Amino acid sequence: MHKKFLKLYYxxxxxxxxxxxxxxxxxxxxxxxxxxxxxxxxxxxxxxxxRRKNIKFFLSNNIKLSLSLNLDGAYLPSFNESFxxxxxxxxxxxxxxxxxxxxxxxxxxxKQKVKEIFLSSLFxxxxxxxxLNKFNILSNNTYxxxxxxxxxxxxxxxxxxxxxxxxxxxISHFKQKKGP
Numbered sequence: 001m002h003k004k005f006l007k008l009y010y011x012x013x014x015x016x017x018x019x020x021x022x023x024x025x026x027x028x029x030x031x032x033x034x035x036x037x038x039x040x041x042x043x044x045x046x047x048x049x050x051r052r053k054n055i056k057f058f059l060s061n062n063i064k065l066s067l068s069l070n071l072d073g074a075y076l077p078s079f080n081e082s083f084x085x086x087x088x089x090x091x092x093x094x095x096x097x098x099x100x101x102x103x104x105x106x107x108x109x110x111k112q113k114v115k116e117i118f119l120s121s122l123f124x125x126x127x128x129x130x131x132l133n134k135f136n137i138l139s140n141n142t143y144x145x146x147x148x149x150x151x152x153x154x155x156x157x158x159x160x161x162x163x164x165x166x167x168x169x170x171i172s173h174f175k176q177k178k179g180p
Contacts, residue, residue, distance in 0.1 A: 006160065007167030009058075009097075009118070009147060015046050025054050030075045030097075030169070032060030040069070047071055058097065063088065073097060076112060078105050078120075083112060099149065101128045106142050117142060118169055121150025122160075132162060139164040 008027040012019070013035075020029065029050055031043065043059060047069060050057040056072040059065060063085040066074040073095035074085075080098070090096075098109040099118035109117050121128045122135050128150070130138065139146040148160050148168040160168055 009169035011171050028056040028058060030058045030060055038062060043069055076114060081108050103138060103141055116145040116147050118147045118149045122148045123156050124151030136163055
């Protein structure tokens with residue numbers, strides 16, 4: 001059996017050079033901070049730093065700003081059910097990604113034209129907990145790339161190969177990472 005190369009997505013709410021420096025090239029950064037308003041200068045600084053490190057950079061829940069700052073893409077959280085971004089002219093390499101917790105939200109993300117859907121929560125036992133079986137059933141209902149999200153650690157990372165997912169996303173897994 002061939003080893004699966006997974007796409008990696010790391011959620012950050014503040015910029016720390018040390019943590020980004022530890023990430024491999026196939027890791028993408030998603031900046032999401034719902035507590036404060038985005039500062040354009042801060043986003044430009046993160047974008048430029050990620051470009052120097054050859055890391056893709058996505059902004060959460062603000063497609064218009066992502067387009068104007070020439071970012072790699074935008075992330076649409078599950079609570080964003082808006083379709084106004086379909087009127088925008090996207091650049092060739094601009095990528096929309098989004099998260100979902102159930103079949104209804106998966107269908108909304110498909111209509112929003114996202115390329116990859118973050119399906120939550122695979123391992124983290126919370127209100128959105130799916131587990132392996134429900135995760136596989138939901139991921140078989142779409143042809144979009146599925147990204148596993150929630151509770152991924154060093155102990156259960158090998159279980160991702162039992163799913164249809166093309167990658168995984170998280171926060172705590174990437175903070176403890178020692179290097180590429």
